[in-house]
Amino acid sequence: AQSVSQHNHHVILSEAASLELGCNYSYGGTVNLFWYVQYPGQHLQLLLKYFSGDPLVKGIKGFEAEFIKSKFSFNLRKPSVQWSDTAEYFCAVNAQGKTSYDKVIFGPGTSLSVIP
Amino acid sequence: EAGVAQSPRYKIIEKRQSVAFWCNPISGHATLYWYQQILGQGPKLLIQFQNNGVVDDSQLPKDRFSAERLKGVDSTLKIQPAKLEDSAVYLCASSLIWGQGLSSYNEQFFGPGTRLTVL
Numbered sequence: 001a002q003s004v005s006q007h008n009h010h011v012i013l014s015e016a017a018s019l020e021l022g023c024n025y026s027y028g029g030t031v032n033l034f035w036y037v038q039y040p041g042q043h044l045q046l047l048l049k050y051f052s053g054d055p056l057v058k059g060i061k062g063f064e065a066e067f068i069k070s071k072f073s074f075n076l077r078k079p080s081v082q083w084s085d086t087a088e089y090f091c092a093v094n095a096q097g098k099t100s101y102d103k104v105i106f107g108p109g110t111s112l113s114v115i116p
Numbered sequence: 117e118a119g120v121a122q123s124p125r126y127k128i129i130e131k132r133q134s135v136a137f138w139c140n141p142i143s144g145h146a147t148l149y150w151y152q153q154i155l156g157q158g159p160k161l162l163i164q165f166q167n168n169g170v171v172d173d174s175q176l177p178k179d180r181f182s183a184e185r186l187k188g189v190d191s192t193l194k195i196q197p198a199k200l201e202d203s204a205v206y207l208c209a210s211s212l213i214w215g216q217g218l219s220s221y222n223e224q225f226f227g228p229g230t231r232l233t234v235l
Contacts (some may be wrong), residue, residue: 046224
C-alpha cells in the first residue's frame with residue numbers, strides 16, 4: 001500500500017535557523033507531490049507542489065522543496081525561518097495511474113516551533 | 117474565487133448522538149473529499165466522490181458514518197451514533213483534476229474544517 005512518512009514529529013528552531021523537513025513516500029509510479037501548512041487555528045494551505053519538470057520547486061513564503069525520484073523523497077527547505085513559520089507541516093502524495101482515480105495520501109505531519 | 121465552505125465550524129455532542137456536517141466545494145470542482153484529522157495526525161481520507169458517485173470509501177466506518185453528494189455539488193457527512201474516538205476535525209476538500217491517467221494533475225483545496233468533540 002502507498003504510504004508517506006515524515007522524518008520528524010516535532011522540530012524546534014531559533015529564528016534565522018535553516019529548516020529541512022524530510023518526506024519519503026512508497027510508490028514506484030508517477031506522483032504529484034505537495035507540502036501543506038496548517039497555522040494554529042487555521043485550515044490547511046498549499047505551500048508548494050510538484051507535478052513535473054524541474055525537481056526543485058519554489059513555493060510561497062520562501063519555502064522550496066526538492067523531488068529526488070531515486071530516493072522517493074520530497075524534502076521541504078527554508079534558509080531562514082521566522083517565528084511566523086510556527087505551524088504543522090504535512091507532506092502529501094498523489095499516486096497516479098494506480099487506480100481509475102487519483103488518491104492523495106498525507107503524511108503524519110511535522111510540528112515546527114520557531115523560538116524568537 | 118470562493119473557497120470550500122463548511123458548516124458548522126464547531127460541534128459538541130454526547131456519545132451515541134447523531135451529527136451532520138455540510139460542505140460546499142469550489143464551483144466546477146468535480147471531485148470532493150472528506151477527511152478525518154485526529155489531533156496530532158495527518159488527514160485521513162474517509163470518502164472521495166467524483167461528481168455524485170463514490171470512488172473510494174475504503175476507510176469509512178460504514179456502520180456509523182455515511183456521506184452523500186446527491187446533485188454532484190455539495191455534500192453531507194453524517195455520524196450516527198457518535199463515539200468518543202470520533203472527536204476530530206472533519207475536513208472537506210475539492211479538486212479539479214485535469215488530464216488523464218499518468219498525465220493527470222490533482223490539486224486539492226481545503227475548507228476550514230468542522231471540529232467535533234464527543235463527550
